Amino acid sequence: MSSTAGAAPAIKVLPAPPGLPEPLPEPTVEELRLETVLGALSDPLRLTIVRKLLLESEQFDHSCGWFGFDRPKSSLTHHFKALREAGVTRQRQYGLERRSHVRVDDLNACFPGLLDLVAAWAPEA
């Protein structure tokens, strides 16, 4: 408000902040395990989440709401957490929202080709 802050931006910038919030707890690259990752991806809803992030997100993280799933919030929390704890996604807290993106580089380094399979997946043919 006060002019002291300098010109407050008239435009409301979406959070693409200079200093990113810390990621929520997640396995390191060395801790990534194939069987765990495959387990996380063996669920249709989670496959949908990852695929959507891969194909439709243009370099932004996305909040749970962005996906538009018609499920109780607690179910979504469950699945997003499963993906993060398996090391498939990274989550950061932006104010109220918890946004996710796929750890593309890590996964491609550890399991090359895996994400291509997810991207090519067709939900229930």
Added chain:
Amino acid sequence: MSSTAGAAPAIKVLPAPPGLPEPLPEPTVEELRLETVLGALSDPLRLTIVRKLLLESEQFDHSCGWFGFDRPKSSLTHHFKALREAGVTRQRQYGLERRSHVRVDDLNACFPGLLDLVAAWAPEA
């Protein structure tokens, strides 16, 4: 049974038969589902089975015993069945033994690169 069936072979041929036994029930190529296959591969023992088949079997099918797992037989049956029903392996009955091999062509066609990940897998680093 009657002797009318002609001369029974004097030499006992190991089963590399001209007419192979029918494969046990399994999904068709069209029925292969990524989430199901990933689920089947999300278990360390099954990953071990598939990897061993990929790396150490030289174009032969292998019976359960060949793997040398120290587990009850009923557990092994369970896992081999899970792999077959997911479409990862094919099983044929040769006399007493039920032998398995990986459906390499089918899997490479549907999920290219997936088997490479399994082959590269290192059991519990």
Added chain:
DNA sequence: CCTGCAGTACGACTTTAGTCGAACTTAGCA
């Protein structure tokens, strides 16, 4: 014929996942 052996089938038990309602937490905003 009888015994041994490969593997299955069945069933009980335990663990883990998924599903969801309800209460709670917290940032942003008026």
Added chain:
DNA sequence: TGCTAAGTTCGACTAAAGTCGTACTGCAGG
């Protein structure tokens, strides 16, 4: 200051997986 909205946490329920003992099937060899 107090509302609202995004998302979590907790707890209960249910369904599915993994584990394993025991009994069974069916070929093979003495």
